[in-house]
Structure formats: C-alpha cells, structure tokens
Amino acid sequence: MSFKLTPVAALAADHAAIENLLDLAFGLGRRTKTSYRLREGSMPVAGLSLVIRDSEVGLAGAISYWPLVVGKDFKPAILLGPLAVHPARQNLGIGRALMIESLAAAQRLGHQLVILVGDAPYYARVGFKKLPEGLLQLPGPFDPARFLYLELVEGALQGVAGMVLPPFRQAELSQTELSAALTQPHG
Numbered sequence: 001m002s003f004k005l006t007p008v009a010a011l012a013a014d015h016a017a018i019e020n021l022l023d024l025a026f027g028l029g030r031r032t033k034t035s036y037r038l039r040e041g042s043m044p045v046a047g048l049s050l051v052i053r054d055s056e057v058g059l060a061g062a063i064s065y066w067p068l069v070v071g072k073d074f075k076p077a078i079l080l081g082p083l084a085v086h087p088a089r090q091n092l093g094i095g096r097a098l099m100i101e102s103l104a105a106a107q108r109l110g111h112q113l114v115i116l117v118g119d120a121p122y123y124a125r126v127g128f129k130k131l132p133e134g135l136l137q138l139p140g141p142f143d144p145a146r147f148l149y150l151e152l153v154e155g156a157l158q159g160v161a162g163m164v165l166p167p168f169r170q171a172e173l174s175q176t177e178l179s180a181a182l183t184q185p186h187g
C-alpha cells in the first residue's frame, strides 16, 4: 500500500484535492447539509486541518474543524468535519488516525469542546457521545441521534446551551435572545 498512517498539515495547495475527496466520499449533495451552514463565513480552525498523502490516489484522507459560538453567552466550541477517506482506502485506519492526531492537537491548542453531526457508532470509537436532546440547536434540520460531542477538558459541556452558529453570526444570538424577551407576555 502506498500510504503511511501519518497525518500531516494540509497546505493551501491541497484545497482542490480536498474538495474532490469530499465529493467522492459524500457525493455532490453534501453542501446542502446543516453542517455546511455552520462553516459559512469562517476559516478552518488553525492547526487542525490534516491530510494523509498517498502516491496512488493523491489524498487518502482529510479532516478539518471550524469555529463555533453557542448560545447567548457565546461559548466557544469547534465543529469536527468534514472527515473523509478515499473510497479506495476506507477501513484501513485512516479516519481513526486523522481523528486521534487532530483531537490531540486541538487539546494542546486549548480547545475544550468538539461537536459534530455524524454516525454515532463510528465517532463513539474515539469518545464522542450523543448530546442531551434539546440542549443545543442548529440552524437547519438534523437528526438528534447523530448530534454528538466530545469534551477535551472535563466538564466542558457544562453551562453550554442554545443555538450553535459560526462566529460571524454571533450578533443573531443576542438578537434572538432580545426578541424572545420582547415577546414574553406581560404581567
């Protein structure tokens, strides 16, 4: 096999190959997912975009993370994904290697809470758990059984609640709270 299970930092020049890999792994309809609403207007979290190179298929796998704010207190979190492995290289440990390396880097960089929408049985392998239903909301439809979190610091989920948005939409979180307060019945 022509790859090593060694994740390395993604380069700006990898952008087109990563997009191609995501199309291969998820199909062309991937951009309609709610996770994409969470990435709009943001840059990936620095230091956490990794790839595994392969002399035959180009990129065997790729992972990135995106900045988020949650609820009226704008609590920070990061979104894991997309994580994609080339169809010809799946079930060889590439996805796991990318997750383990990037989550360790996220912890070193001081990130505390990771969330994602994905297959619970797969992500449970590295410690992700289902979020309590109703605790967090997303700006689009999602299956609560696939809405998962991982604490990189014990207790990181405590006190985190509300709508999850990319940081540039933070003002809407205050607005939502304000509208809710204004529409409270009097007396």
Ligand SMILES: CC(C)(COP(=O)(O)OP(=O)(O)OC[C@H]1O[C@@H](n2cnc3c(N)ncnc32)[C@H](O)[C@@H]1OP(=O)(O)O)[C@@H](O)C(=O)NCCC(=O)NCCS
Pocket: 025, 026, 083, 084, 085, 086, 089, 090, 091, 092, 093, 094, 095, 096, 097, 117, 118, 119, 121, 122
């Ligand atoms: C899902 C994906 C990232 C996994 O990466 P990978 O490198 O193929 O997987 P790994 O080698 O790390 O892990 C393989 C193990 O996970 C299991 N697994 C793989 N995908 C799974 C899934 N969606 N749900 C549950 N288990 C899964 C495999 O059965 C295998 O189990 P085993 O170790 O008991 O044999 C990759 O297959 C992929 O990009 N798929 C296309 C996109 C997709 O379906 N994403 C859904 C996840 S959100």
